[in-house]
Amino acid sequence: MTTQPALSPSPTPSGVDALASTDSPSSTDAPSSTDAAAARSRELAASIAQDPTRHRMLTGDRPTGDLHIGHYLSSLRSRVALQDAGVDSFVLIADYQVITDRDSVGRLQDHTFSLLADYLAAGVDPRRSTIFTHSAVPALNQLMLPFLSLVTQAELLRNPTVKDELAASRRPLSGLLLTYPVHQAADILFCQADVVPVGRDQLPHLEQTRVIARRFNARYADGAALFPEPSALLNDQQLILGTDGRKMSKTRGNVIRLAATEYETAALLRKARTDSESTITYEPERRPEVANLLTIAAGFTGETPEALAAAVGSGGGALKALVIEAVNEGLRAHRERRRELVADRAQLVEILHEGNARANAVAEATLAEVRRAMSMDY
Known part of the structure; x- marks a missing residue:
């Protein structure tokens, strides 16, 4: 089945057979192209x-x-x-x-x-x-x-x-x-x-x-x-940042795998970076590590990061406990189904x-x- 494009094709520029620069993707980083x-x-x-x-x-x-x-x-x-x-x-x-x-x-x-x-x-x-x-x-x-x-x-x-x-x-x-x-x-x-x-x-x-x-x-x-x-x-x-505050990457070992056990997930999240402030607030620019943990919890609970921050109140340990529960509960059905699938190659x-x-x-x-x-x- 051939689907139709959502948008009409862009006009073909002149000189396309010569690979004209007018339709080159070289300018895709420009704001106009992104817009x-x-x-x-x-x-x-x-x-x-x-x-x-x-x-x-x-x-x-x-x-x-x-x-x-x-x-x-x-x-x-x-x-x-x-x-x-x-x-x-x-x-x-x-x-x-x-x-x-x-x-x-x-x-x-x-x-x-x-x-x-x-x-x-x-x-x-x-x-x-x-x-x-x-x-x-x-x-x-x-x-x-x-x-x-x-x-x-x-x-x-x-x-x-x-x-x-x-x-x-x-x-x-x-x-x-x-x-x-x-x-x-x-x-x-x-x-x-x-x-x-x-x-x-x-x-x-x-x-x-x-x-x-x-x-x-x-x-x-x-x-x-x-x-x-x-x-x-x-x-x-x-x-989503990794547990070390950098971009999450399989090669850096800073990820929480979907295949991880609940114990492994908890251990990794307890080591996640936060900051020295005790009050928990959602400020992505100023407090990226704390905001990242709140974003993860929000993704699994459906609550907003701001609401979760208010619920925690203060304490990095309390924040991490919230995130551990959110991730493990949110992935419980996925992990159970995954184990069944992996067992049947x-x-x-x-x-x-x-x-x-x-x-x-x-x-x-x-x-x-x-x-x-x-x-x-x-």
Whole structure:
């Protein structure tokens, strides 16, 4: 099924066949571009509310380790809500992208099935959502070849992920990481998704996808919208910090895994950073660590951070006790369901096989359309 984009495609700039700079994503950090993305997001949200069945979502994660409460609060629950509303949902386990920045796949199979178990425990329904892996969908990956012809090396090097890796890494930039934005475009466009839930930091990636869709339509499809230009569905959930006050990251060991026991969760939260003031207040700018704990508790209880701060009154220990109870109680059903799923690997394998089969059918149909548009349907 091909869904229609929530917004009309942007006008095709002149000179698109020469990869003209007028539609380059290089300016996506500009306020005007961010504002435009925010406006599209609002329009998309309104369209979904009116008729969710008109839309298709692509979302997913790299299987590099267990998911944590940051994932749960910022993305998992919103994905399930969109699925339950009736949005056609594709959920990608991006196994090929594990090797963009590392030399070994590590415990890839374990991480893949751990990710799948968390998806299912959170409420992703394999009867309504297509859950699949990169490596099992060859036609998706083949789309990278024509898409690579639509971008320049300079554009790829301007991508924030690539720039950050070049600046921070001591290792050579791999070809897979350099072309990561194009692979991501293939992820989104293979199923002709028009909804991509992301944070604002991911807007440059999505803008590259929009550019690729626009250029393909202009160059090979005579201007017809073979590919929709997807829109970001912006997630304004406040960033969840790790227990050390820095960004929550699996590699830093400062996360609370969804798979953690109640005891492990309590031990980690008792070590979480606060500050020297005894009165508990919600002031994200001035007291980020305290605000972070209140935000976590609010995410699991449904109360506002301000109300929780007033309920605690004073004392870092009392605040942490509140957060421990909120997290453990909020994840109790998820963890119980997760344990059942992990214990039945055969069921997980079957679910993934079924999702991969559905994704393959969609990808092969899209590739056939692409080959026809490019006069390669021999």
